[in-house]
Amino acid sequence: xxxxxxxxxxxxxxxxxxxxxxxxxxxxxxxxxxxxxxxxxxxxxxxxxxxxxxxxxxxxxxxxxxxxxxxxxxxxxxxxxxxxxxxxxxxxxxxxxxxxxxxxxxxxxxxxxxxxxxxxxxxxxxxxxxxxxxxxxxxxxxxxxxxxxxxxxxxxxxxxxxxxxxxxxxxxxxxxxxxxxxxxxxxxxxxxxxxxxxxxxxxxxxxxxxxxxxxxxxxxxxxxxxxxxxxxxxxxxxxxxxxxxxxxxxxxxxxxxxxxxxxxxxxxxxxxxxxxxxxxxxxxxxxxxxxxxxxxxxxxxxxxxxxxxxxxxxxxxxxxxxxxxxxxxxxxxxxxxxxxx
Numbered sequence: 001x002x003x004x005x006x007x008x009x010x011x012x013x014x015x016x017x018x019x020x021x022x023x024x025x026x027x028x029x030x031x032x033x034x035x036x037x038x039x040x041x042x043x044x045x046x047x048x049x050x051x052x053x054x055x056x057x058x059x060x061x062x063x064x065x066x067x068x069x070x071x072x073x074x075x076x077x078x079x080x081x082x083x084x085x086x087x088x089x090x091x092x093x094x095x096x097x098x099x100x101x102x103x104x105x106x107x108x109x110x111x112x113x114x115x116x117x118x119x120x121x122x123x124x125x126x127x128x129x130x131x132x133x134x135x136x137x138x139x140x141x142x143x144x145x146x147x148x149x150x151x152x153x154x155x156x157x158x159x160x161x162x163x164x165x166x167x168x169x170x171x172x173x174x175x176x177x178x179x180x181x182x183x184x185x186x187x188x189x190x191x192x193x194x195x196x197x198x199x200x201x202x203x204x205x206x207x208x209x210x211x212x213x214x215x216x217x218x219x220x221x222x223x224x225x226x227x228x229x230x231x232x233x234x235x236x237x238x239x240x241x242x243x244x245x246x247x248x249x250x251x252x253x254x255x256x257x258x259x260x261x262x263x264x265x266x267x268x269x270x271x272x273x274x275x276x277x278x279x280x281x282x283x284x285x286x287x288x289x290x291x292x293x294x295x296x297x298x299x300x301x302x303x304x305x306x307x308x309x310x311x312x313x314x315x316x317x318x319x320x321x322x323x324x325x326x327x328x329x330x331x332x333x334x335x336x337x338x339x340x341x
Contacts, residue, residue, distance in 0.1 A: 090250025126272035150325035162262030171239035236261035259313030280316035
């Protein structure tokens with residue numbers, strides 16, 4: 001079985017969830033000695049990269065049994081003897097149209113429809129997202145397989161490595177996309193800041209695909225742009241609580257990362273998050289700022305509750321390993337090849 005991987009997103013400047021998924025899956029496939037080839041566009045220009053994906057890449061794939069596209073879209077056309085496997089992480093741009101630029105949204109609306117049509121197998125990262133894709137594109141439901149994302153081993157700490165004596169930090173990690181509800185995080189913090197000595201630390205990449213959002217900042221709010229994985233792990237370990245009241249998630253990497261690093265989690269009871277977090281987090285209505293702030297305050301002030309969430313979170317995070325993700329992906333490749341033999 002000859003497998004080619006579309007590495008277009010590896011040329012991107014920023015490492016977000018889709019880029020991390022692509023890098024991590026490739027790393028594990030190589031570690032498992034599963035034979036793959038990687039195709040990466042030779043251009044820095046993102047428009048040329050997309051053109052390459054729809055012209056050069058499908059031509060390259062004529063020499064392979066499977067083209068794996070890990071970043072939501074497949075080339076516009078497919079050679080006769082190659083099968084396409086595509087991971088669609090979420091279709092949030094269809095639900096939260098005002099969170100994205102017009103050009104980004106229209107381009108991906110067109111591509112997702114074509115991808116669902118040409119792909120032989122669609123992977124998505126939660127049962128919640130599978131149902132959402134089926135809702136918008138019901139005739140492609142039979143193509144969809146759910147494979148939950150996994151995190152690197154370094155994000156899955158043992159009990160002896162966690163910190164129970166936390167620093168006075170309330171943490172948010174994510175993007176500036178409106179659907180992430182960072183505004184709700186900040187408003188919840190400002191509502192309770194006079195009751196606690198903690199500061200709010202925001203780790204968020206600034207990307208131009210999202211519509212601009214303004215925030216009311218404060219001298220006890222720190223805004224960080226880019227952190228290395230080790231720096232992020234250190235911050236997760238130290239934080240008194242991780243807050244993630246996202247309005248919509250296909251999966252929600254930071255929830256598992258925080259749990260795996262021994263940080264109590266407050267997160268949304270929407271989309272995929274209850275499926276991922278289960279009872280290992282306090283789940284809140286992301287549209288209710290008072291509910292978010294009360295949950296933060298409870299975790300910060302109640303040491304017993306904090307330690308209970310830490311214990312549950314460590315166990316929950318162990319269910320989402322990269323090796324499990326990649327093993328299931330390999331099984332999809334094998335089943336697809338057997339089907340067409």
